[in-house]
Amino acid sequence: MATSAPSAASRIAVVTGASSGIGAATARQLAAAGYRVVLTARRKDRIEALAEEINAAGHSATAYPLDVTDRAAVDEFATAFTTIGVLVNNAGGALGADPVATGDPADWRTMYETNVIGTLNLTQALLPKLEASGDGVVVVVSSTAGHATYEGGAGYVAAKHGAHVLAETLRLEIVGSPVRVVEIAPGMVRTEEFALTRFGGDAEKAAKVYAGVAEPLTAEDVAETITWAVTRPSHVNIDLLVVRPRAQASNTKVHREQ
Template identity: 80%
Template sequence: MTAVPDASAARTRTAVVTGASSGIGAATARRLAAEGYRVVLAARRKDRIEALAAELPDAEAYRLDVTDRAAVDAFAAELDARHDSVDVLVNNAGGALGADPVATGDPADWRTMYEVNVLGVLNVTQALLPALTASGDGTVVVVSSTAGHGTYEGGGGYVAAKHGAHVIAETLRLELCGEPVRVIEVAPGMVKTEEFAATRFRGDAAKAAKVYEGVAEPLTADDVADTIGWAVTRPAHVNIDLLVVRPRAQAANHKVHRTA
Protein backbone atom coordinates (compact mmCIF):
# COMPACT_ATOMS: atom_id res chain seq x y z
CA MET A 1 0.00 0.00 0.00
CA THR A 2 1.31 3.43 -0.91
CA ALA A 3 1.59 5.76 2.04
CA VAL A 4 -0.45 8.96 1.88
CA PRO A 5 1.86 11.95 2.34
CA ASP A 6 1.26 14.10 5.40
CA ALA A 7 0.21 17.53 4.11
CA SER A 8 1.32 19.19 7.34
CA ALA A 9 4.86 17.92 6.81
CA ALA A 10 5.13 19.79 3.50
CA ARG A 11 4.45 23.23 4.93
CA THR A 12 6.06 25.39 7.55
CA ARG A 13 4.31 24.89 10.86
CA THR A 14 3.32 27.93 12.93
CA ALA A 15 3.66 28.38 16.68
CA VAL A 16 2.08 31.23 18.64
CA VAL A 17 3.92 32.11 21.85
CA THR A 18 2.35 34.49 24.37
CA GLY A 19 4.42 36.47 26.82
CA ALA A 20 7.23 36.29 24.27
CA SER A 21 8.93 39.57 25.16
CA SER A 22 11.31 38.11 27.76
CA GLY A 23 12.22 35.13 29.89
CA ILE A 24 10.69 31.74 29.14
CA GLY A 25 8.54 33.12 26.32
CA ALA A 26 11.45 34.61 24.39
CA ALA A 27 13.58 31.52 24.97
CA THR A 28 10.75 29.28 23.77
CA ALA A 29 10.30 31.36 20.63
CA ARG A 30 14.00 30.95 19.86
CA ARG A 31 13.85 27.21 20.52
CA LEU A 32 10.81 26.64 18.30
CA ALA A 33 12.32 28.78 15.55
CA ALA A 34 15.41 26.56 15.72
CA GLU A 35 13.09 23.57 15.28
CA GLY A 36 11.84 25.08 12.03
CA TYR A 37 8.62 26.69 13.21
CA ARG A 38 7.37 30.01 11.97
CA VAL A 39 6.88 31.83 15.25
CA VAL A 40 4.23 34.42 16.02
CA LEU A 41 5.37 36.46 19.02
CA ALA A 42 2.59 37.92 21.16
CA ALA A 43 3.20 40.23 24.10
CA ARG A 44 2.37 43.70 25.38
CA ARG A 45 5.84 45.20 24.80
CA LYS A 46 5.91 45.56 21.05
CA ASP A 47 9.45 46.97 20.90
CA ARG A 48 10.82 43.85 22.53
CA ILE A 49 9.00 41.33 20.37
CA GLU A 50 9.84 43.29 17.23
CA ALA A 51 13.52 43.12 18.17
CA LEU A 52 13.21 39.38 18.80
CA ALA A 53 11.32 38.82 15.54
CA ALA A 54 14.19 40.51 13.70
CA GLU A 55 16.58 37.90 15.15
CA LEU A 56 14.56 34.89 14.00
CA PRO A 57 14.40 33.49 10.48
CA ASP A 58 10.61 33.54 10.12
CA ALA A 59 8.78 35.41 12.86
CA GLU A 60 6.15 38.09 13.36
CA ALA A 61 5.42 40.34 16.31
CA TYR A 62 1.93 41.23 17.55
CA ARG A 63 1.27 43.54 20.46
CA LEU A 64 -1.28 41.64 22.55
CA ASP A 65 -2.69 41.80 26.06
CA VAL A 66 -4.05 38.32 26.70
CA THR A 67 -6.52 39.66 29.27
CA ASP A 68 -8.21 41.81 26.60
CA ARG A 69 -10.68 39.42 25.00
CA ALA A 70 -11.60 41.76 22.15
CA ALA A 71 -7.92 42.15 21.24
CA VAL A 72 -7.37 38.39 21.42
CA ASP A 73 -10.36 37.74 19.15
CA ALA A 74 -9.09 40.35 16.68
CA PHE A 75 -5.66 38.70 16.72
CA ALA A 76 -7.19 35.30 15.95
CA ALA A 77 -9.40 36.79 13.25
CA GLU A 78 -6.39 38.41 11.56
CA LEU A 79 -4.52 35.11 11.46
CA ASP A 80 -7.61 33.41 10.06
CA ALA A 81 -8.21 36.12 7.43
CA ARG A 82 -4.67 35.64 6.18
CA HIS A 83 -5.25 31.88 6.10
CA ASP A 84 -2.38 31.39 8.51
CA SER A 85 -2.30 27.96 10.05
CA VAL A 86 -1.85 27.63 13.80
CA ASP A 87 -0.21 24.37 14.80
CA VAL A 88 1.12 25.15 18.26
CA LEU A 89 -0.02 27.54 20.97
CA VAL A 90 2.29 28.15 23.91
CA ASN A 91 0.32 29.85 26.68
CA ASN A 92 3.26 31.39 28.51
CA ALA A 93 2.01 34.85 29.55
CA GLY A 94 1.68 34.97 33.32
CA GLY A 95 3.37 36.17 36.47
CA ALA A 96 3.20 36.71 40.20
CA LEU A 97 2.57 39.79 42.33
CA GLY A 98 3.49 40.00 45.99
CA ALA A 99 4.21 37.38 48.64
CA ASP A 100 1.73 38.41 51.30
CA PRO A 101 -0.19 35.94 53.46
CA VAL A 102 -3.84 35.31 52.67
CA ALA A 103 -4.87 37.46 55.67
CA THR A 104 -3.33 40.62 54.22
CA GLY A 105 -3.01 39.92 50.49
CA ASP A 106 -4.17 42.66 48.14
CA PRO A 107 -7.33 41.55 46.28
CA ALA A 108 -6.23 43.68 43.32
CA ASP A 109 -3.03 41.61 43.04
CA TRP A 110 -5.04 38.39 43.23
CA ARG A 111 -7.40 39.66 40.51
CA THR A 112 -4.52 40.65 38.25
CA MET A 113 -2.83 37.26 38.68
CA TYR A 114 -6.09 35.43 37.99
CA GLU A 115 -6.79 37.48 34.88
CA VAL A 116 -3.41 36.86 33.25
CA ASN A 117 -2.65 33.33 34.45
CA VAL A 118 -6.16 31.88 34.08
CA LEU A 119 -8.38 34.08 31.91
CA GLY A 120 -5.44 34.90 29.63
CA VAL A 121 -4.95 31.18 28.97
CA LEU A 122 -8.69 30.76 28.46
CA ASN A 123 -8.96 33.72 26.07
CA VAL A 124 -6.15 32.73 23.73
CA THR A 125 -6.95 29.02 23.82
CA GLN A 126 -10.62 29.59 22.98
CA ALA A 127 -9.76 32.03 20.19
CA LEU A 128 -7.19 29.77 18.51
CA LEU A 129 -8.70 26.36 19.20
CA PRO A 130 -10.65 26.22 15.89
CA ALA A 131 -7.42 26.83 13.94
CA LEU A 132 -5.48 24.36 16.06
CA THR A 133 -8.13 21.71 15.42
CA ALA A 134 -8.30 22.51 11.70
CA SER A 135 -4.53 21.98 11.43
CA GLY A 136 -5.14 18.28 11.95
CA ASP A 137 -2.27 18.09 14.41
CA GLY A 138 -2.53 20.91 16.94
CA THR A 139 -0.76 21.33 20.26
CA VAL A 140 -1.77 23.52 23.19
CA VAL A 141 0.95 24.11 25.77
CA VAL A 142 0.09 25.60 29.16
CA VAL A 143 3.13 26.86 31.05
CA SER A 144 1.91 26.58 34.61
CA SER A 145 4.18 26.24 37.63
CA THR A 146 4.95 23.89 40.46
CA ALA A 147 2.82 26.44 42.36
CA GLY A 148 -0.10 24.86 40.51
CA HIS A 149 0.63 21.54 42.20
CA GLY A 150 1.62 22.50 45.75
CA THR A 151 0.98 25.37 48.12
CA TYR A 152 3.46 27.47 50.03
CA GLU A 153 3.16 30.29 52.54
CA GLY A 154 3.01 33.74 51.03
CA GLY A 155 2.03 32.41 47.65
CA GLY A 156 -1.75 32.12 47.99
CA GLY A 157 -2.76 34.33 45.09
CA TYR A 158 -0.19 32.97 42.67
CA VAL A 159 -0.80 29.39 43.80
CA ALA A 160 -4.54 29.79 43.29
CA ALA A 161 -4.02 31.23 39.81
CA LYS A 162 -1.59 28.52 38.72
CA HIS A 163 -3.91 25.83 40.08
CA GLY A 164 -6.49 27.38 37.75
CA ALA A 165 -4.11 27.12 34.80
CA HIS A 166 -3.42 23.48 35.66
CA VAL A 167 -7.13 22.72 35.77
CA ILE A 168 -7.69 24.34 32.36
CA ALA A 169 -5.06 22.03 30.85
CA GLU A 170 -6.40 18.95 32.61
CA THR A 171 -10.01 19.65 31.68
CA LEU A 172 -9.27 20.63 28.09
CA ARG A 173 -7.38 17.38 27.56
CA LEU A 174 -10.46 15.43 28.65
CA GLU A 175 -12.78 17.49 26.50
CA LEU A 176 -10.61 17.20 23.38
CA CYS A 177 -10.14 13.45 23.64
CA GLY A 178 -10.65 12.15 20.09
CA GLU A 179 -9.78 15.49 18.48
CA PRO A 180 -6.42 16.03 16.71
CA VAL A 181 -5.12 18.36 19.44
CA ARG A 182 -2.67 17.55 22.21
CA VAL A 183 -2.69 19.42 25.53
CA ILE A 184 0.66 19.65 27.28
CA GLU A 185 1.33 21.22 30.66
CA VAL A 186 4.86 22.21 31.62
CA ALA A 187 5.23 23.17 35.28
CA PRO A 188 8.59 24.80 36.09
CA GLY A 189 9.95 25.13 39.60
CA MET A 190 12.54 27.71 40.55
CA VAL A 191 13.54 29.60 37.39
CA LYS A 192 15.84 32.59 37.51
CA THR A 193 14.92 35.06 34.78
CA GLU A 194 15.62 38.74 34.48
CA GLU A 195 12.12 39.81 35.46
CA PHE A 196 9.98 37.26 37.32
CA ALA A 197 11.06 37.92 40.92
CA ALA A 198 11.69 41.61 40.25
CA THR A 199 8.12 42.00 39.00
CA ARG A 200 6.75 40.01 41.92
CA PHE A 201 8.45 42.34 44.38
CA ARG A 202 7.77 45.49 42.35
CA GLY A 203 11.37 46.22 41.53
CA ASP A 204 12.80 45.54 44.99
CA ALA A 205 16.16 44.09 43.93
CA ALA A 206 17.07 42.88 47.42
CA LYS A 207 13.86 40.85 47.81
CA ALA A 208 14.18 39.49 44.30
CA ALA A 209 17.77 38.38 44.90
CA LYS A 210 16.81 36.66 48.15
CA VAL A 211 14.57 34.22 46.25
CA TYR A 212 17.67 32.69 44.64
CA GLU A 213 20.10 33.31 47.49
CA GLY A 214 22.48 30.41 47.98
CA VAL A 215 21.05 28.40 45.08
CA ALA A 216 24.01 27.68 42.82
CA GLU A 217 22.05 26.66 39.73
CA PRO A 218 18.36 27.53 39.51
CA LEU A 219 16.69 26.75 36.20
CA THR A 220 17.18 29.18 33.35
CA ALA A 221 14.64 30.28 30.75
CA ASP A 222 16.53 28.16 28.22
CA ASP A 223 16.12 25.08 30.42
CA VAL A 224 12.35 25.48 30.37
CA ALA A 225 12.33 26.32 26.66
CA ASP A 226 14.25 23.11 25.95
CA THR A 227 11.62 21.19 27.90
CA ILE A 228 8.78 22.82 25.96
CA GLY A 229 10.56 22.27 22.65
CA TRP A 230 11.11 18.58 23.45
CA ALA A 231 7.47 18.03 24.42
CA VAL A 232 6.11 19.84 21.35
CA THR A 233 8.34 17.94 18.93
CA ARG A 234 7.34 14.45 20.08
CA PRO A 235 5.51 12.39 17.43
CA ALA A 236 1.89 13.48 17.00
CA HIS A 237 0.51 10.42 18.81
CA VAL A 238 2.61 11.15 21.92
CA ASN A 239 1.11 13.53 24.50
CA ILE A 240 3.23 14.73 27.40
CA ASP A 241 0.33 15.40 29.77
CA LEU A 242 2.35 17.00 32.56
CA LEU A 243 6.05 17.66 32.86
CA VAL A 244 7.36 19.08 36.14
CA VAL A 245 10.87 20.50 35.86
CA ARG A 246 12.90 21.78 38.80
CA PRO A 247 16.54 22.50 39.50
CA ARG A 248 18.36 19.71 41.31
CA ALA A 249 18.59 21.96 44.37
CA GLN A 250 14.81 22.11 44.73
CA ALA A 251 13.07 19.00 46.02
CA ALA A 252 9.74 20.76 46.58
CA ASN A 253 8.36 24.29 46.62
CA HIS A 254 9.26 24.53 50.30
CA LYS A 255 12.51 22.56 50.27
CA VAL A 256 15.50 24.12 48.53
CA HIS A 257 19.17 23.42 49.17
CA ARG A 258 21.04 26.67 49.76
CA THR A 259 24.75 27.01 50.36
CA ALA A 260 26.02 29.22 53.15
Protein backbone atom coordinates in the same frame (compact mmCIF):
# COMPACT_ATOMS: atom_id res chain seq x y z
CA MET B 1 14.32 9.58 18.68
CA ALA B 2 15.03 12.12 15.97
CA THR B 3 12.18 14.48 15.14
CA SER B 4 11.19 15.74 11.72
CA ALA B 5 10.36 19.32 10.84
CA PRO B 6 6.73 20.32 11.44
CA SER B 7 4.37 19.90 8.51
CA ALA B 8 3.38 22.96 6.50
CA ALA B 9 -0.14 22.81 7.91
CA SER B 10 1.04 22.90 11.50
CA ARG B 11 4.22 24.96 11.40
CA ILE B 12 2.92 28.22 12.89
CA ALA B 13 3.55 28.55 16.64
CA VAL B 14 2.00 31.34 18.70
CA VAL B 15 3.90 32.20 21.89
CA THR B 16 2.35 34.51 24.47
CA GLY B 17 4.44 36.50 26.92
CA ALA B 18 7.26 36.43 24.38
CA SER B 19 8.87 39.73 25.36
CA SER B 20 11.29 38.17 27.87
CA GLY B 21 12.22 35.12 29.90
CA ILE B 22 10.67 31.75 29.11
CA GLY B 23 8.50 33.12 26.32
CA ALA B 24 11.39 34.70 24.43
CA ALA B 25 13.58 31.63 24.88
CA THR B 26 10.76 29.36 23.68
CA ALA B 27 10.22 31.49 20.60
CA ARG B 28 13.91 31.21 19.71
CA GLN B 29 13.96 27.44 20.17
CA LEU B 30 10.72 26.76 18.29
CA ALA B 31 11.98 28.93 15.43
CA ALA B 32 15.20 26.93 15.35
CA ALA B 33 13.08 23.75 15.27
CA GLY B 34 11.40 24.90 12.07
CA TYR B 35 8.31 26.76 13.25
CA ARG B 36 7.16 30.15 12.02
CA VAL B 37 6.76 31.84 15.38
CA VAL B 38 4.26 34.57 16.17
CA LEU B 39 5.44 36.59 19.15
CA THR B 40 2.79 38.19 21.33
CA ALA B 41 3.16 40.42 24.37
CA ARG B 42 2.17 43.90 25.46
CA ARG B 43 5.65 45.38 24.96
CA LYS B 44 5.79 46.06 21.24
CA ASP B 45 9.45 47.14 21.19
CA ARG B 46 10.62 43.94 22.88
CA ILE B 47 8.86 41.50 20.57
CA GLU B 48 9.78 43.47 17.46
CA ALA B 49 13.45 43.33 18.48
CA LEU B 50 13.17 39.59 19.11
CA ALA B 51 11.48 39.04 15.74
CA GLU B 52 14.34 40.89 14.05
CA GLU B 53 16.86 38.72 15.89
CA ILE B 54 15.13 35.47 14.91
CA ASN B 55 14.73 36.53 11.28
CA ALA B 56 18.37 37.61 11.11
CA ALA B 57 19.31 34.09 12.22
CA GLY B 58 17.57 32.69 9.15
CA HIS B 59 14.35 31.64 10.85
CA SER B 60 10.85 33.13 10.70
CA ALA B 61 9.17 35.36 13.29
CA THR B 62 6.42 37.96 13.38
CA ALA B 63 5.65 40.33 16.25
CA TYR B 64 2.04 41.03 17.23
CA PRO B 65 1.43 43.27 20.27
CA LEU B 66 -1.35 41.72 22.33
CA ASP B 67 -2.83 41.85 25.83
CA VAL B 68 -4.10 38.33 26.49
CA THR B 69 -6.71 39.64 28.93
CA ASP B 70 -8.38 41.74 26.22
CA ARG B 71 -10.83 39.29 24.65
CA ALA B 72 -11.82 41.55 21.77
CA ALA B 73 -8.16 42.00 20.82
CA VAL B 74 -7.55 38.25 21.11
CA ASP B 75 -10.51 37.47 18.86
CA GLU B 76 -9.24 39.96 16.28
CA PHE B 77 -5.77 38.39 16.48
CA ALA B 78 -7.26 34.95 15.79
CA THR B 79 -8.73 36.12 12.48
CA ALA B 80 -5.19 36.36 11.07
CA PHE B 81 -4.93 32.55 10.92
CA THR B 82 -6.56 29.75 8.99
CA THR B 83 -4.59 27.12 10.87
CA ILE B 84 -1.88 27.12 13.50
CA GLY B 85 0.11 24.22 14.86
CA VAL B 86 1.15 25.28 18.33
CA LEU B 87 -0.13 27.63 21.01
CA VAL B 88 2.20 28.24 23.93
CA ASN B 89 0.24 29.89 26.75
CA ASN B 90 3.15 31.40 28.62
CA ALA B 91 1.90 34.87 29.61
CA GLY B 92 1.49 35.03 33.37
CA GLY B 93 3.53 36.07 36.37
CA ALA B 94 3.32 36.62 40.11
CA LEU B 95 2.60 39.71 42.17
CA GLY B 96 3.42 39.95 45.86
CA ALA B 97 4.23 37.39 48.52
CA ASP B 98 1.79 38.37 51.24
CA PRO B 99 -0.18 35.97 53.42
CA VAL B 100 -3.85 35.41 52.71
CA ALA B 101 -4.82 37.69 55.61
CA THR B 102 -3.18 40.76 54.04
CA GLY B 103 -2.87 39.95 50.34
CA ASP B 104 -3.98 42.63 47.90
CA PRO B 105 -7.17 41.54 46.09
CA ALA B 106 -6.11 43.64 43.10
CA ASP B 107 -2.92 41.59 42.77
CA TRP B 108 -4.92 38.36 43.04
CA ARG B 109 -7.31 39.56 40.35
CA THR B 110 -4.48 40.56 38.02
CA MET B 111 -2.75 37.21 38.44
CA TYR B 112 -5.97 35.29 37.79
CA GLU B 113 -6.84 37.41 34.76
CA THR B 114 -3.42 36.87 33.18
CA ASN B 115 -2.60 33.30 34.16
CA VAL B 116 -6.08 31.80 33.78
CA ILE B 117 -8.39 34.06 31.77
CA GLY B 118 -5.58 34.98 29.38
CA THR B 119 -4.92 31.30 28.76
CA LEU B 120 -8.64 30.69 28.33
CA ASN B 121 -8.96 33.58 25.85
CA LEU B 122 -6.17 32.41 23.56
CA THR B 123 -7.13 28.75 23.81
CA GLN B 124 -10.78 29.39 22.96
CA ALA B 125 -9.94 31.76 20.11
CA LEU B 126 -7.32 29.51 18.51
CA LEU B 127 -8.62 26.01 19.22
CA PRO B 128 -10.54 25.80 15.91
CA LYS B 129 -7.33 26.79 14.08
CA LEU B 130 -5.35 24.14 15.97
CA GLU B 131 -7.93 21.51 15.06
CA ALA B 132 -7.86 22.63 11.41
CA SER B 133 -4.11 21.98 11.28
CA GLY B 134 -4.74 18.27 11.82
CA ASP B 135 -1.88 18.14 14.34
CA GLY B 136 -2.21 20.89 16.93
CA VAL B 137 -0.62 21.37 20.35
CA VAL B 138 -1.83 23.55 23.22
CA VAL B 139 0.90 24.16 25.78
CA VAL B 140 0.04 25.60 29.18
CA VAL B 141 3.07 26.85 31.10
CA SER B 142 1.89 26.50 34.67
CA SER B 143 4.23 26.12 37.63
CA THR B 144 5.00 23.79 40.49
CA ALA B 145 2.88 26.39 42.33
CA GLY B 146 -0.05 24.83 40.47
CA HIS B 147 0.55 21.53 42.23
CA ALA B 148 1.51 22.41 45.80
CA THR B 149 1.05 25.35 48.15
CA TYR B 150 3.55 27.47 50.05
CA GLU B 151 3.23 30.25 52.57
CA GLY B 152 3.05 33.73 51.10
CA GLY B 153 2.13 32.46 47.67
CA ALA B 154 -1.61 31.87 47.82
CA GLY B 155 -2.59 34.34 45.10
CA TYR B 156 -0.09 32.96 42.60
CA VAL B 157 -0.71 29.39 43.73
CA ALA B 158 -4.45 29.82 43.21
CA ALA B 159 -3.93 31.23 39.72
CA LYS B 160 -1.54 28.46 38.68
CA HIS B 161 -3.86 25.81 40.11
CA GLY B 162 -6.46 27.34 37.82
CA ALA B 163 -4.14 27.05 34.83
CA HIS B 164 -3.39 23.42 35.71
CA VAL B 165 -7.07 22.53 35.99
CA LEU B 166 -7.82 24.30 32.70
CA ALA B 167 -5.23 22.15 30.92
CA GLU B 168 -6.34 18.93 32.59
CA THR B 169 -10.02 19.53 31.82
CA LEU B 170 -9.40 20.60 28.23
CA ARG B 171 -7.50 17.38 27.61
CA LEU B 172 -10.50 15.39 28.77
CA GLU B 173 -12.95 17.42 26.73
CA ILE B 174 -11.15 17.31 23.37
CA VAL B 175 -9.79 13.77 23.45
CA GLY B 176 -10.25 12.28 19.99
CA SER B 177 -9.51 15.58 18.25
CA PRO B 178 -6.15 16.12 16.50
CA VAL B 179 -4.92 18.40 19.31
CA ARG B 180 -2.59 17.51 22.17
CA VAL B 181 -2.71 19.37 25.50
CA VAL B 182 0.65 19.68 27.26
CA GLU B 183 1.30 21.20 30.66
CA ILE B 184 4.84 22.24 31.61
CA ALA B 185 5.24 23.07 35.30
CA PRO B 186 8.60 24.72 36.08
CA GLY B 187 9.99 25.09 39.57
CA MET B 188 12.62 27.67 40.48
CA VAL B 189 13.63 29.54 37.33
CA ARG B 190 15.92 32.56 37.40
CA THR B 191 14.88 35.01 34.70
CA GLU B 192 15.55 38.70 34.30
CA GLU B 193 12.12 39.81 35.47
CA PHE B 194 10.00 37.22 37.31
CA ALA B 195 11.10 37.81 40.91
CA LEU B 196 11.74 41.51 40.30
CA THR B 197 8.16 41.97 39.09
CA ARG B 198 6.81 39.92 41.98
CA PHE B 199 8.47 42.21 44.50
CA GLY B 200 7.57 45.47 42.80
CA GLY B 201 11.07 46.13 41.48
CA ASP B 202 12.83 45.49 44.82
CA ALA B 203 16.10 43.96 43.62
CA GLU B 204 17.20 42.94 47.11
CA LYS B 205 14.06 40.90 47.76
CA ALA B 206 14.25 39.40 44.28
CA ALA B 207 17.85 38.31 44.82
CA LYS B 208 16.95 36.52 48.07
CA VAL B 209 14.73 34.12 46.14
CA TYR B 210 17.82 32.58 44.55
CA ALA B 211 20.34 33.21 47.35
CA GLY B 212 22.68 30.25 47.80
CA VAL B 213 21.10 28.23 44.99
CA ALA B 214 24.01 27.28 42.77
CA GLU B 215 22.05 26.63 39.59
CA PRO B 216 18.39 27.54 39.35
CA LEU B 217 16.72 26.67 36.06
CA THR B 218 17.17 29.11 33.22
CA ALA B 219 14.59 30.28 30.70
CA GLU B 220 16.46 28.23 28.11
CA ASP B 221 16.07 25.07 30.22
CA VAL B 222 12.30 25.48 30.28
CA ALA B 223 12.16 26.46 26.60
CA GLU B 224 14.07 23.31 25.68
CA THR B 225 11.57 21.26 27.69
CA ILE B 226 8.62 22.93 25.92
CA THR B 227 10.18 22.42 22.50
CA TRP B 228 10.92 18.76 23.27
CA ALA B 229 7.31 18.14 24.32
CA VAL B 230 5.89 19.92 21.27
CA THR B 231 8.09 18.01 18.83
CA ARG B 232 7.22 14.50 20.04
CA PRO B 233 5.44 12.38 17.40
CA SER B 234 1.83 13.47 17.08
CA HIS B 235 0.49 10.36 18.83
CA VAL B 236 2.62 11.09 21.93
CA ASN B 237 1.14 13.49 24.49
CA ILE B 238 3.25 14.78 27.37
CA ASP B 239 0.33 15.39 29.72
CA LEU B 240 2.34 16.99 32.53
CA LEU B 241 6.04 17.57 32.89
CA VAL B 242 7.40 19.01 36.15
CA VAL B 243 10.90 20.44 35.81
CA ARG B 244 12.97 21.71 38.73
CA PRO B 245 16.63 22.42 39.36
CA ARG B 246 18.46 19.64 41.14
CA ALA B 247 18.73 21.86 44.23
CA GLN B 248 14.95 22.08 44.62
CA ALA B 249 13.11 19.06 46.01
CA SER B 250 9.76 20.82 46.48
CA ASN B 251 8.28 24.30 46.66
CA THR B 252 9.44 24.55 50.26
CA LYS B 253 12.64 22.45 50.23
CA VAL B 254 15.61 24.06 48.47
CA HIS B 255 19.29 23.40 49.06
CA ARG B 256 21.15 26.66 49.59
CA GLU B 257 24.93 26.75 49.89
CA GLN B 258 26.33 28.77 52.76
